[in-house]
Amino acid sequence: MALAIDALATVRISSEKMTGTRPTWAEVSRSRLVHNFDVLRSLAGPDTELLTVVKANAYGHGLEPCARVLASSGARWFGVTSVDEGVALRQVCPESRILIMAGIWEGEAETAIEHNLTPVVWEARHLDWLQAAAKRRNTRAGQVPVHLEVDTGMSRQGVAPEAIEELARRIDAQSPLRLEALMTHFYSPEDVEETRTQVNRYLSAAEALLPGKISWDLMSAGSSANLMYRSGLETVLGDAARTLRARRMIRPGIALYGYSPLPATPEWMQLREENGVRDHGIRPVLAWKTRVVTLREIPAGRTVGYGATFQAKRPTRVALLPVGYADGLNRLLSNRGSVLVRGQRAPIAGRISMDHTTVDVTGVAGVAVGDEVVLIGEQGQEKITADDVAEMVETISYEVLCDIVPRVPRVMVD
Ligand SMILES: *Cc1c(COP(=O)(O)O)cnc(C)c1O
Numbered sequence: 001m002a003l004a005i006d007a008l009a010t011v012r013i014s015s016e017k018m019t020g021t022r023p024t025w026a027e028v029s030r031s032r033l034v035h036n037f038d039v040l041r042s043l044a045g046p047d048t049e050l051l052t053v054v055k056a057n058a059y060g061h062g063l064e065p066c067a068r069v070l071a072s073s074g075a076r077w078f079g080v081t082s083v084d085e086g087v088a089l090r091q092v093c094p095e096s097r098i099l100i101m102a103g104i105w106e107g108e109a110e111t112a113i114e115h116n117l118t119p120v121v122w123e124a125r126h127l128d129w130l131q132a133a134a135k136r137r138n139t140r141a142g143q144v145p146v147h148l149e150v151d152t153g154m155s156r157q158g159v160a161p162e163a164i165e166e167l168a169r170r171i172d173a174q175s176p177l178r179l180e181a182l183m184t185h186f187y188s189p190e191d192v193e194e195t196r197t198q199v200n201r202y203l204s205a206a207e208a209l210l211p212g213k214i215s216w217d218l219m220s221a222g223s224s225a226n227l228m229y230r231s232g233l234e235t236v237l238g239d240a241a242r243t244l245r246a247r248r249m250i251r252p253g254i255a256l257y258g259y260s261p262l263p264a265t266p267e268w269m270q271l272r273e274e275n276g277v278r279d280h281g282i283r284p285v286l287a288w289k290t291r292v293v294t295l296r297e298i299p300a301g302r303t304v305g306y307g308a309t310f311q312a313k314r315p316t317r318v319a320l321l322p323v324g325y326a327d328g329l330n331r332l333l334s335n336r337g338s339v340l341v342r343g344q345r346a347p348i349a350g351r352i353s354m355d356h357t358t359v360d361v362t363g364v365a366g367v368a369v370g371d372e373v374v375l376i377g378e379q380g381q382e383k384i385t386a387d388d389v390a391e392m393v394e395t396i397s398y399e400v401l402c403d404i405v406p407r408v409p410r411v412m413v414d
Helices: 002-015 030-044 055-059 063-072 083-092 109-114 124-136 161-169 192-208 224-228 231-244 266-274 386-392 397-402
Strands: 024-029 048-053 077-080 097-100 117-121 144-149 177-184 218-221 247-250 286-291 294-298 316-321 338-341 344-347 357-360 372-379 382-384 410-413
Touching: 024 030, 030 048, 030 063, 030 224, 055 063, 055 397, 063 077, 063 083, 063 410, 077 083, 083 097, 083 109, 083 117, 109 117, 109 124, 117 124, 124 144, 124 177, 144 161, 161 192, 177 192, 192 218, 192 231, 218 231, 224 231, 231 247, 338 357, 338 382, 344 357, 386 397
Parallel strands: 024 410, 048 077, 048 247, 077 097, 097 117, 117 144, 144 177, 177 218, 218 247
Antiparallel strands: 024 286, 286 372, 294 316, 316 357, 338 344, 338 372, 372 382
């Protein structure tokens, strides 16, 4: 119990606004978040429940402020990873449904029930923990909804289709638990054939669920890709839902924040084009900014930063930015990435340090101490997206966004 209380205290501290004075911050656009949500809402159509995924601090955008905005725009369901996140979210969204997508761990069942969080379950012990906790709380039959995940090929979470019947039998009429949704997750949601295979496994699991004895009504399947790349996929999922007479739930994450689930590399862009994939006008929500805090002129031949990996070829103007890899600026951007200042690109010069980054501003006229610098976002005619950064450091926009650490304050704008 002491452990649980400590965990809660930690949540509260880490979710408190850190509005420091250090000039490095992330701006989160309320209007773009609402716009993206509206786009996804209309792609989903009126009969599909949208579960907006706000795990990992809303993909780095700030859990509580984003959830507040989404809830007031009509979002009814939220997806988080942990009970800790669920408890933090419950403070700002008292009426929303909150799905704990990564399930619960030992000792968390009571907190989950107390805060009306809905866990994903796939193992007998999840049910044991929840049933025992519900009993301690004198919960009536069917009062605790759960979403049962079936593993259709991701091999991450979920019960095998063959084992689902035995597991589901334990949620009987006397149980305090109620099966609300049968959930699965697609590993290649952009691929119609792979998804069809997974949907077939899903259907076989659904058929095993003792028709008529255990009822559930939500088919929870699909993420951003299933909304954005609709053509063939939509037919596959829609057909499955009709076969099961289930209501649909789709769980978009990255698209809410304005990015496509597919990388923006040339080969993927070509694939997108071939498949008629559009971005439906979604726009990046986050801009990461800092300021020039010091300027210096160095002569040709002088080096910059640890390991002297940058050597000036000409008299060079170096601007210092108060941001480093401890803020989540990937060190692989050293001598590779660039930033925007005075509407122009300035290359990162030398190694990114823990708390410092140096950029070569020789080619940008008039740079002054205090100038706003964009690490991710738009300035003048230029822009740097999380996809651009991701391509340079060989990852995906998701990681670039959630790498921005909590000490970088998130500021809601417009
Ligand atoms: C992260 C996640 C999503 C959202 O995926 P996006 O590609 O960001 O839309 C949906 N469902 C589950 C289970 C997830 O873990």
